Structure formats: C-alpha cells, structure tokens
Amino acid sequence: MENFESQVAFWDRVSSLAGEKKRGFSAREVLAAAEPFLLPSKKVLDVGCGQGGISKAMARHVHSVRAIDISSGMIAVAKSDNEGAPISNISFEVGSVFSLSDNENDWNMITSFNVLPYIINLERMLCRLSNMLPPGGLFLISSACLGERMSLLRMLVVTLSKLEIMPKLHQFKSRNLVNLLNDAGFEILEIKKISRLPEYFIACKKR
Numbered sequence: 713m714e715n716f717e718s719q720v721a722f723w724d725r726v727s728s729l730a731g732e733k734k735r736g737f738s739a740r741e742v743l744a745a746a747e748p749f750l751l752p753s754k755k756v757l758d759v760g761c762g763q764g765g766i767s768k769a770m771a772r773h774v775h776s777v778r779a780i781d782i783s784s785g786m787i788a789v790a791k792s793d794n795e796g797a798p799i800s801n802i803s804f805e806v807g808s809v810f811s812l813s814d815n816e817n818d819w820n821m822i823t824s825f826n827v828l829p830y831i832i833n834l835e836r837m838l839c840r841l842s843n844m845l846p847p848g849g850l851f852l853i854s855s856a857c858l859g860e861r862m863s864l865l866r867m868l869v870v871t872l873s874k875l876e877i878m879p880k881l882h883q884f885k886s887r888n889l890v891n892l893l894n895d896a897g898f899e900i901l902e903i904k905k906i907s908r909l910p911e912y913f914i915a916c917k918k919r
C-alpha cells in the first residue's frame with residue numbers, strides 16, 4: 713500500500729480553500745491538447761481528478777468518465793458541483809489506482825493531469841497504470857517538469873516542501889518522464905509544451 717496520509721491532508725486543505733478554482737492550473741491548455749483524443753468511444757479513468765473540472769469537460773466528448781482522487785475533500789467538491797445539472801456519464805469516487813481491483817478495467821483510456829510530480833514511487837505507479845490498460849489503450853498526462861529550468865516557482869516549491877507545507881514534488885525533466893513512460897510500456901504519440909512553467913502534455917499508447 714502507498715502511504716498517502718500527509719498528501720491527503722494537504723489536498724483536503726486545498727479543496728476547502730475559498731475561491732479555489734474548480735479547474736486546476738493550465739486546465740484550458742490541457743483540454744485543448746487532449747481534445748483530439750477525446751472520442752465518443754473512449755471510456756476514461758481520470759486519476760487524481762481534484763475538484764473535477766477537467767473530468768467534467770472531458771465527459772462532454774467521451775462515452776464515460778470514472779474520476780478518482782485520494783482526497784475525500786476534492787471528491788466532495790466535485791460531487792457537489794455536479795448536483796445542479798448533473799452530467800450523467802461521470803462518476804466521482806475516493807481512491808487510488810492501487811485501491812481499484814485487478815478486475816476493474818472497464819476503460820480504454822487513462823488520464824492523469826497535474827498529478828505525476830506528486831507521486832512518491834512514480835515508477836511503480838506508471839507500471840500499475842500500464843497494467844490497467846489494454847494494448848493500444850491511451851494514456852494522456854500533463855506534468856510540470858521543474859527540472860528543466862531554475863525559476864522562482866521552483867525555488868518556492870522546494871522551500872515549501874522542505875518546510876512540509878506542501879508535498880514533495882519530483883523535479884524531473886521531460887526526457888526523464890519520457891524514459892519512465894517508455895520503461896513502463898508506453899509508446900509516446902505526442903509531446904507538447906503547454907506552459908512556460910514548463911509544463912508538458914504527453915499522449916502515449918500502451919504497447
């Protein structure tokens with residue numbers, strides 16, 4: 713089992729912040745990059761959905777979205793936002809890829825936006841995600857690659873995580889992430905810089 717406790721406490725706190733945007737950082741750029749892959753045949757598992765803004769936007773294009781997050785605070789916000797005029801082809805639940813059972817594989821696409829830098833054992837997580845997809849299944853991600861350049865934001869993040877105010881963040885470069893994806897059995901279809909952070913959108917396919 714993963715030890716998520718400190719991370720859950722952090723994301724629960726973030727979820728309750730007044731005025732927190734329902735769509736995370738770079739959501740518009742992520743959606744624009746993902747849109748060509750969001751076809752009506754796609755059954756999507758969205759890992760680390762947060763408050764669910766991107767999950768709901770994806771649901772308009774695809775067959776269905778099952779959105780999961782380790783933070784019950786995030787899932788509560790996502791569910792309550794879906795109460796007024798509910799989107800019927802989406803579900804939200806508290807969980808991680810390790811809490812889903814091996815028989816649960818009713819999807820042909822996995823998405824995970826702005827989550828990978830926070831994953832403690834990233835290699836293990838990527839292998840699990842790869843095992844959860846059929847060959848040819850798509851995996852769409854967005855990720856900051858803070859190792860690519862020194863910036864004020866990077867210094868701030870390093871300081872905040874040293875002070876344990878926020879979870880530790882990987883500071884990999886995009887080529888490190890591509891290597892990890894290859895090692896986990898994914899073929900890269902597209903890689904695109906979507907912000908000057910720098911943050912990348914990567915589309916890959918299970919080999």
Ligand SMILES: C[S@@+](CC[C@H](N)C(=O)[O-])C[C@H]1O[C@@H](n2cnc3c(N)ncnc32)[C@H](O)[C@@H]1O
Nearest residue numbers: 723736760761762781782783786808825826827
């Ligand atoms: C920066 S937010 C991104 C939310 C959303 N994907 C977006 O782009 O707006 C990161 C989210 O990942 C979740 N998270 C972190 N580690 C996770 C894990 N191992 N499994 C599932 N969710 C996780 C956090 O609870 C948080 O809600």
